[in-house]
Structure formats: structure tokens, C-alpha cells
Amino acid sequence: MGIRLGCIADDFTGATDLANNLVRAGMRVIQLIDVPQAGAEAPLDADAVVIALKSRTSPASDAVEASLRALQWLRSAGAEQIYFKYCSTFDSTRAGNIGPVTEALMDTLGTDFTVATPAFPDNGRTVFKGHLFVGDVLLSESGMRHHPLTPMTDSNLVSVLGAQTARPVGLIDHTVVAAGADAIGERVVALREEGIGAAIVDAVSNDDLVRLGAAVKGLPLVTAGSGLAIGLPANWGFEPSPGAARLPRPTGHQAVVSGSVSSATNGQVREFLRSGGPAFSVDPLRIADGEDVAGQALAFAAARLADGPVLVYSTEAPDAVKSVQGRLGVAEAGELVEQTLARVAQGLVGLGVRQLVVAGGETSGAVVQALGLTGLRIGPQIDPGVPWCAAALPGGDTLHIALKSGNFGGPDFFASSFAHLARETA
């Protein structure tokens, strides 16, 4: 029997976020890093496969091409339904990539209708009357309005998605969602008759997502943040089970690599420093001057790893990041830091680190690729949206790794995640 649900995620931390919600709802999930070679077998012990792409901010044509390759592989592995996962803050521009990828998937699947909802109430993302809220404020009033690559200045998702696709976009509003799966199904029929190709769906609670999950049972394609995942596994009879998230016991040293510049990560770095944890700050300007900053970070870590977790971070407050970007360029600064942190992660593993937390989506992509990881088994949740995972290193050892989205996790995430892993695998 093939896999049930085939998922395409537009970044690496988002992929583990989705996989985490599927596991919590009872599916056994494998996350693959990029699309496997044609002909590669689907894992036998998985109910869902999540293919992690790095396509959120790539040119739309590249994102479409990668997503269609992923779709082809997932269909050949037997996937009965496809889930396109994007960010809970709907990160995109007028050029895409949510609209173009959705359209291309619909065309290839031969379907005329899909749903779209980034709602993830456990992390404060809710959709009401088509408008996305982040915590208590509209998306356009949240920190996302200043995002360097995908500034989100319009909270009305019907218009945001409408600008990215030629297909008419409609709304399934809260009154319909609250009335249950049958009412949602009736609304879908009516929207289809009107020629609507994609409907933004309101959801302000997990109950809304469970109702929506039941209603989209027969759709070939759903598109969403990770929230909708809590409502889908039940369609195949899966129920939450502790066994789905079991990982082997961790070994080796512990470290955190943080290239995230989000406000939650800034708070987590401050908390780690406040508690006296050993930390090495990576300065992009010194990298640009040609200093061996990765080598310095590794020497610092080597002397301290035996005593507990070591943090290597480039995380800075927005003003400091802007100033560096002004001097080096946004993309250039990002690339320099990502490459350095990826080298640091490789070196840390060389020093015996086998429990690694990585903060930031782009940073996680760079680290996972540098470490040569090809698949992650999803384990227990640390905080909403962030699970521990286990991966085979190219030499055969197991690495426990947690990929943390910038804005996820509580203030003491870095230190507490290791204690959490020890507890959950005891």
C-alpha cells in the first residue's frame, strides 16, 4: 500500500511544522529533504511523506518546477491527496509563490477547486472574514510588514491570493465553517458553480480546522499552513497515538545554531545569554573581512561542549541586521551568514554533537543540506510547530535535530529543548 497523504512544503522548518501536526494526529510521517531521485521507493513505514523544498522566495518558475517534481514523485508513491504547505503568515509577493504553485498543482491534478487557509490557532494565526491575524493584530500590522523578502502589507487573503492567480478566489466564512463539514461541503459546491477556483477558509480554532478537514476529504489538493493537518488524518481513520512520535535515545554533545533574526529568536538568544549559557556571536562584517569566523566559533565550542549546550548565533535585532544589510546587501549578507553557520554545523557534528537545534527557515535549509541529511523521522513536539527529529548522518550515526521557525518557541526554548528530548526518549 502506498502513502495516504503527500505533502509539498515551501521551506524546511515549515515542513517539520506540518509533519509535527500530522504525527500528533496519529500518522507516521517521513520528511524528505528535496525530491528523491525518480524511482526511489517510498518509505514503507510512513502514512504521509512531506517533501521539504526551499521554494518560498525563489523565482516563481523555479518554485513551480520543483513543486511539480515533488507532485510527480508523491503520486508515483501512491499519495491519495496532496497538501501544499506554506507559511502561517502567508509569506508571498504579487509574483507568488503561493498562487502560481497552487495553480500548477491544480492543473496537473486536473482539479478545478481547492481551499487555502494559513490558520494555525495554536501559534496565534487565525483567519476571520478572509483576514489573517497574527496574535491580536492584523497581518499587515504585525512584524511581517517589514519582512525583507515577503513584506505582508495586506491582511485580506482573498485579495492577496487573487493577485497571484488567474483563477477567481472566493471565501468560505466563519458562519459556514462553524455550521460543520456538511455546510462547508455545500458552500464548496456553490463556489464551484460560480467558477471559483480557490477559496480562503476562515478558521479561528482547532475545532474549525477539524470541521474543515472532514469537509475536504475528497479534494485532490488542499493548500494551507500546518494547521489543517490536525483535521486530515481522521479521514483515513488515524487517531492520536504516542507511538507515532517515538525516537531513539539521543547521544553526543548538544548545540544550537541560530541564524534567525525574528523577534522570538532574539528573545530566546537573550534568555540563553541571561542564564549564563556559553555563546559565540557570529559577526557578518568579520566574515566579509575574510576572518575565519566559523573556525573561531568551533574552537570556542570545542572547549565547552563537554559541559552542556553551546550556542553559535548571528541573531541580531532588526536595526543591527538592517545596518549589516545596508553595507553588504540583503542577499549577500544572508548568503555569507548561512554558509558560515552551515560550516559551523558541520564542524559541530565533527566535534561529536548529536543533538542540534537550528533556528530560522533559511538557516535550517543551509544546515540540513550541508550535513547531507536526506530524510527526517518526526518525533515529539517541543513547542507548537517544532518537533525533535532523527536523521541518519552520511557516516551512519543518528543525529537528533530540531528545526525551529523564527517566530516559534517559548523564551527558554534553547535550553529546555534538550531536557525535553531526554524526557521524551527516557
Ligand SMILES: Nc1ncnc2c1ncn2[C@@H]1O[C@H](COP(=O)(O)OP(=O)(O)OP(=O)(O)O)[C@@H](O)[C@H]1O
Ligand atoms: N546578523 C545578521 N545580519 C544580516 N543577515 C543575517 C544576520 N543573521 C542572519 N542573517 C540572515 O537572515 C536570514 C534569516 O532567515 P531565516 O529564515 O534563517 O530566519 P527567520 O527569517 O528569522 O526565520 P523563519 O524564516 O523561520 O521565520 C538568513 O538568510 C540569515 O543568513
Ligand SMILES: O=C(O)[C@@H](O)C(=O)CO
Ligand atoms: O507556518 C509557519 O509559520 C512555519 O511553519 C513556517 O513556515 C515558517 O517559516
